[in-house]
Amino acid sequence: MMMYGGIRGRWLRGAAAGLAVAAVLAGGTGAAPAPPNAEVALTVEAPTEFGLYDAAEGREGRQDDYEIFVRPAHGVAENVEVTVDARELKKVGTLTPGHRCTGQGAVFRCRFDPRDLKYGAHSRPFHLRGKDGVAPGDGGTVRITARADNTPTARARTRLEVRPPDLIGNRPEHVKAASDGVTELRPSFANPGRWTVRKYALKLSTYGHHMEFDRRYRNCWYSDGIADPEESGEVWCEFSTPLPPHSAWRVAQPLRGKLQRTMPADSVRYEAVHGTRDPKNFPYRGSGPELDLERVPSKQVRESRTGASALLVRGPAQMDYAPVVQGKLRGRVGDTVSLRIGVRNVNGGRLPGPNPDHVEVVPPEGTTITSTPYEVDGDPMDGACAEARHRERVWICDLGGEAFEGVEGRKGARATVTTRIRIDRKVPGARGSVRAVGKYDRTHGNDTVALPAEVSEAAGPSGLTIGFTAVGATAAAGGLLVLWRRRRAR
Numbered sequence: 001m002m003m004y005g006g007i008r009g010r011w012l013r014g015a016a017a018g019l020a021v022a023a024v025l026a027g028g029t030g031a032a033p034a035p036p037n038a039e040v041a042l043t044v045e046a047p048t049e050f051g052l053y054d055a056a057e058g059r060e061g062r063q064d065d066y067e068i069f070v071r072p073a074h075g076v077a078e079n080v081e082v083t084v085d086a087r088e089l090k091k092v093g094t095l096t097p098g099h100r101c102t103g104q105g106a107v108f109r110c111r112f113d114p115r116d117l118k119y120g121a122h123s124r125p126f127h128l129r130g131k132d133g134v135a136p137g138d139g140g141t142v143r144i145t146a147r148a149d150n151t152p153t154a155r156a157r158t159r160l161e162v163r164p165p166d167l168i169g170n171r172p173e174h175v176k177a178a179s180d181g182v183t184e185l186r187p188s189f190a191n192p193g194r195w196t197v198r199k200y201a202l203k204l205s206t207y208g209h210h211m212e213f214d215r216r217y218r219n220c221w222y223s224d225g226i227a228d229p230e231e232s233g234e235v236w237c238e239f240s241t242p243l244p245p246h247s248a249w250r251v252a253q254p255l256r257g258k259l260q261r262t263m264p265a266d267s268v269r270y271e272a273v274h275g276t277r278d279p280k281n282f283p284y285r286g287s288g289p290e291l292d293l294e295r296v297p298s299k300q301v302r303e304s305r306t307g308a309s310a311l312l313v314r315g316p317a318q319m320d321y322a323p324v325v326q327g328k329l330r331g332r333v334g335d336t337v338s339l340r341i342g343v344r345n346v347n348g349g350r351l352p353g354p355n356p357d358h359v360e361v362v363p364p365e366g367t368t369i370t371s372t373p374y375e376v377d378g379d380p381m382d383g384a385c386a387e388a389r390h391r392e393r394v395w396i397c398d399l400g401g402e403a404f405e406g407v408e409g410r411k412g413a414r415a416t417v418t419t420r421i422r423i424d425r426k427v428p429g430a431r432g433s434v435r436a437v438g439k440y441d442r443t444h445g446n447d448t449v450a451l452p453a454e455v456s457e458a459a460g461p462s463g464l465t466i467g468f469t470a471v472g473a474t475a476a477a478g479g480l481l482v483l484w485r486r487r488r489a490r
Contacts, residue, residue: 040075044068044082044146046156049276051163052092052139053130056193061093061130066160068144070112071120077148080117082110084125088140092162093128101125136164136195165193167200167243167272169309170301177315181259183211185311188250189272190301191243198242200272204255206233207267208352211257211313217291220255221282233257233268236282241293248301252292259315262409264440266352268311320346321399321407321436322446323359324416329367329432330454335423336370342416343399343407343436346446350409355400357438361385361419362394364453366427369395374403374417384417426455 046068053061070082086095087106097103100123101110108125125144139161146154170188177183187204191197204213211233215222223234235255243249259266303309326340343359351357363369372385372395384403388394397417399407407415432451441447 040077040148040151041073042077042080042146042148042151042154043071043073044144044154044156045071046142046144046158048158050158050160051274052089052128052160053162054165055134055136055138055162055195056165057130058132058134059130061162063093063128063160064098064124066126066128066142066158067122067124068156069120069122070117070146072117072148072151075150076114077117078114078150080112080114080146080148082112082123082125082147083145084108084110085143085145086126086140089128089142089160091131091140092134092138093130095126095128098124098126130162134162136162136197138162163274164195164197164199165191167191167197168301168303168307169271171304172308172310172312175311175313177259177313179316181261181263181315183257183259183313183315184254185257185268185313186250186254187268187270187309187311188248188296188301189270189309190248190298191245194245196242196244197274198240200239200243200274201277202235202237202239202251202270203273204235204237204268204270206257206352207269207310208263209233210260210263210266210350210352211268214256214258215284215286216256216288217253217286218288219290220286221277222284222286223282224284234282236277237291238277239291239293246298248296248298249293250296252294253289255291257313259313259317262317262348262350263352264315264317264319264349266313266315268313270309270311317349317440318347318442319349319351319357319438319440320443320446321357321438321441322346323434323436323449324414325434325449325451326416328454329364329421329423329451331423332456333423333426333458337421337423339419339421340416341419341434342397342404342414344412344414345407345410346412346443348409348411348413349440351440355398355404355408357399357436357441359385359397359399360388360394360433360435360437361397362432362434362451363421364427364430364432364451366423366425366430366455367432367453368422368424370420370422372397372403372417372419376402385419423453423455426457427453430455 050066052063085107089095090106095106097108101108103109110123110125112121142158142160144156167189175183175185213222213235220235220237321343324342324344329337329339331337341361371382373380373382374384375381384401385395385397388396403417404415407413430453433448434451435448
């Protein structure tokens with residue numbers, strides 16, 4: 001009994017100790033709720049101003065793009081709920097709940113999964129359908145409130161207004177730069193709607209960022225061209241001149257830019273907008289006089305079919321390409337000969353965008369191009385050139401492809417690819433050609449070189465082969481004679 005009692009006592013004491021350890025471990029794994037973290041923060045981001053539909057659209061107008069962004073910081077925000085009060089918009093449209101949101105009466109509640117909020121989450125809280133009879137400027141303020149169990153409340157607001165009619169820019173126009181690259185730009189635009197437009201701006205941007213504008217007008221703001229010249233090609237100009245319905249306008253003084261010396265062309269796109277200038281994109285204000293507008297006949301401004309408005313600037317530089325052929329097309333019928341064919345950049349010009357130029361290769365009569373392999377970072381590739389559609393025996397090598405990407409921007413730069421040509425038959429005097437075709441190449445005397453073929457007939461059988469053939473024929477004849485005699489004897 002005493003032994004049994006001693007064992008039993010030790011077992012009970014061990015069990016009690018195990019339960020105590022388990023309790024400590026349970027507490028260490030976070031079973032008890034953690035106290036609120038005072039450092040956790042919640043922000044809600046929304047634009048300060050936003051456009052609704054065009055006033056002329058009326059009942060056909062709609063707005064589905066208004067978006068808010070909810071972001072936690074310094075931890076996990078618990079049970080996040082965002083309230084979007086859009087009741088002031090009921091006079092300009094009918095509202096229904098959007099992404100992540102529920103509600104009615106133009107007050108919506110949006111909930112977010114904590115996993116979606118790890119780096120922030122977007123929401124388009126409502127859809128709006130327009131109403132007839134509204135005018136530009138009608139609208140209201142949307143108020144957003146974000147709450148969580150362990151963060152302070154965050155708020156934001158946006159003013160949403162019915163837009164005036166969209167302004168249209170003119171169809172593309174050609175502009176010639178001076179010999180030093182200086183260019184004068186006179187963009188024009190119009191108000192085709194039935195309301196007067198009072199709040200607007202003109203935004204210009206160069207396609208390739210190869211033009212820098214003079215900062216000369218105090219109602220214009222310019223992008224940064226000092227730290228990074230590649231980002232110097234944008235301008236934002238604001239005007240106070242009211243634009244009556246069905247009126248057309250252009251800038252009264254030219255906006256001046258300078259095209260880079262090696263650029264043969266660039267495209268300056270522009271549009272008349274109702275938005276607000278972003279100080280980060282346009283930090284520098286001009287210091288000279290104010291840029292004015294002048295009225296022009298409405299027929300002078302016609303929107304292009306694509307809706308894009310641009311001033312196409314042509315500069316004094318050019319892309320002067322000369323074809324290159326390394327090796328000779330020389331061999332016998334049946335041979336496949338490899339040549340290096342490509343172009344050389346004579347003057348070092350560059351293009352404002354993707355290279356539209358190409359090389360045309362016409363093999364001599366009696367020969368066939370079989371392949372045009374090349375390499376990219378040591379890896380074998382095929383297809384630097386391809387057969388032209390609807391042009392028999394013409395191969396096109398696009399200079400905008402990987403095989404020729406090193407040909408731009410440096411005087412004398414060249415790029416070639418291996419061209420394999422099979423000799424099918426001998427055609428006396430056969431000559432092909434290699435021609436460089438450039439959109440901005442104005443020096444045509446060096447565009448084409450001939451590609452002659454020096455072809456020999458296929459080799460005939462050798463004398464030794466002929467001897468062996470004759471011996472074989474004689475032996476065969478003798479064997480047939482012996483066989484015939486044996487048959488007669490039988």
